[in-house]
Amino acid sequence: MQHSESGMPAGCPAHGNPALFGPGFGSDPEGAYAALRATGPSAPVDIAPDVQVELVTSYDAALYILQNPASFVRDSRRWNALNEGRVPEDSPALPMMGYRPNALFSDGAAHARLRQAVTDSLATVNELQLVRQTQQSAAYLISQFASSPRGQGELMADYAQPLPLLVFSDLFGCPPEIGDQVIAGISGIFQGTPDADQVLGAALGELIALKRRSPGTDLTTRLMEHSARLSDEEVLHQLVTLLSGGTAPLTAAIGTSTALYLGEEWQTGLPVEDAVSQTLWNYAPIANYATHYATHDVELGDRTIRANDPIVISFAAANTDPRLTAHREQLSAKAHLAFGAGPHACPAKDPAFMITVAAVEALLNGLPDVEMRVPFKDLNWAPIPWSRTLLGLPVRFTPRVVTPKTAERSATTSRTSVSMPHAAPSSETSARPQPKGGLFSRFLAWTRGE
Template sequence: MPPHTSAAAGSGCPVTGAAAGGGPAALYGPGLDGDMMPALYEQLRAAHGPVAPVAIAPGVDAWLVIGHRELLQLTREEQDFSHDPRRWTLLREGRVPADSPLLPMVGWRPALLFTDGQQHRRMRTAVADALAGINGHELRRSVRDTAEHLIASFAARGTADLVAHYARLLPMQVITQLLGVDTQTGRALVEAIAGTVSATADAAEASKRMAGILLRLIDEKRRDPGNDITSALLHHPARLTDEEVLHNLVVMFVAGNQTTVNWIATSLRILLCDPAFRSSLTGGHLSVDDALDLVLWRFPPTQNFPARYATRDMTFGGQPVRAGDMLILGLAAANADPKILPPDGQPVVGNRSHLAFSAGPHTCPAQDPARLITRTAIDTILHRLSDLELAVPESELEWVKSPWSRGLAALPVRFTTPQPRTPVTQPTDPPPRRAATPHASRPTT
């Protein structure tokens, strides 16, 4: 049954029953976390194929695209799948409450994430140029200095939560510097953005706080530009309006901050929990970039991402999709599609054809800075805390309760005296590699 006609979305049906064909699977509620979601995706795949009916809130249905080939088609064919939520049938017909916690995340904004065609290319050019202006050596130095400062704040204790004390703080401090924001304002901005994407009753108020902080920043940088991303957007030949700059900053900050937090934390979890993986990395058999890509294949930081909107009636992935239907990008599920993985169950190594950063014209433009931040953060802490180990059994680790983001709630560790800081020669970033055949014989993750 097409999403905008189903009556089952508000039933709160159990995930297992929905996945077995009893109605749309509920992608909301306190029971969903990153640990149990992979099993749901496989249930949905078995019951519905590459496109499955889901509910993202009571009474709000959508299609979840979980096939790798279908997700590529969804992201590449803008003539059939628009980014503009004003096409969404449920929204146009007033069936999404004005105070819905979904709206701060999926409501239309004048930003590259919600536009198609020429408007999207105009905004993306400005954003891509602003990001390209980042000095890689200076960014690496900033990340390393920030990482050293954070490690020093808990080194004497011999214990830490690497989510709360490291992964959650490091990207925020680095990214706010890139935006030209001071630390105190950056902390307030992070809290506001986290509230905006939380899909709770407080999302609307958090969205207002976020807008106020960014508008003040834009006004300051319009009057007194600096060497930062905000100033670069404001003074780009694309001539973005202040409103466009504001909303593109939101998109960049949300994508850059939480994604990088999850990428760092999950990479560290695997290093702590998989001895073969860690020995391959420390022994030089596996590069840090190979390790980071393994994480993106198996545990993408964003597991589901909204949204595309069908521009016409069609059969897509075997489902009767109608014009105005919402389609959710099932990034984690598409990466696990058996049709594109090695048949022997080996991990994918030396291959960046994963969909962790989406695909097509809207591929994340900030993935290179995010990779540099993540790589440097992991290099630094492994060097300084060489005997780092998990402080609890792996089975006790908890995941954030979210159908969108895949991240750990905490990563408690212990260690002895940190290694002394040594001067590090700034390496040259390796050039992008061509996508390889997804077969390998490296450690499992």
């Protein structure tokens, strides 16, 4: 993807709009946002081939839309171009923007009912237990690559991506075989695997049926027992929303926060929380999303946006709006829009922050001498509009053996006081048969010392 002299990614042939996808955009999204801001608080872009949206880059305009549900709604069944057959049937925008019967795409009373069930259920999650589950999941993943004689790892694929999946499988109360299928389904959706939707739907359907027979103390049971009396189909769609809306952003946040903390410009002594906050401000994990549809024609700057045309919020551009950054030190550390705002703000922002911090700290404690193999500025980002996520995070470290017992000890120590590493495993130890099953089954077996 080539950039024009204005700094914008080259336009899509269909509309002549800047393109928010491809390697040109992926390599310099900040440059693209800066060029778009020059046209006003919003500008038309192509978010996928032949899919035009109005992208809001102004912090004030984004906040106005997010907090004005009377004029801007989320139900994508209003989408003009889709209803008129102008969106390609195989467009990558459809899985992200197409209607689903969940809180994310609902408005008014329907939204309030579904959201209340989700927020009340999330409120029952024990914070200490959530941190411990994150630490245990982290320790298992570290154990899978920490003993490599080369002392090298790739943290996005081996750590940041699978960790949220393990945590969510536990939160949902999945038995091993269902957890394996849930992970296979949601991973397949993000990787474009055929029939991944069906795999995930079948696994969650089986989980819901299991909880009908044998309720537990998990998030799935809490949703099913809520006073809103969700149908099984509604429970399934809220679980899908939690999975898709939670796992990919957490992966991005864990990866970027780790890279910032290990990066060449990070000030020694600052806490991990600062790296996570900087990620949320400057590298919003959900970069461009929250599609809204105006209920009537509206004016944004010098542009008139037609009713029911899609308006996408650029959380990434809004957070780095120069009008905001000029006095950002006077704002609350939580004034960023990485978790949205208004009635559709992320209901799990506090658990998400805790998981991210715990994941980064667990890595630093488990591998106290871990270093990046390339500078932060040379890392590559995914060339997609929806999220700001690293393609890879190559690191090096001293090889060590991580077991459930050593992991439990290291979780209570700081990065600078971790005990000396164990010797790398012998060939006899390495040849020990691995437990069968998928990721969640293997994780549970590891926690039992099998």
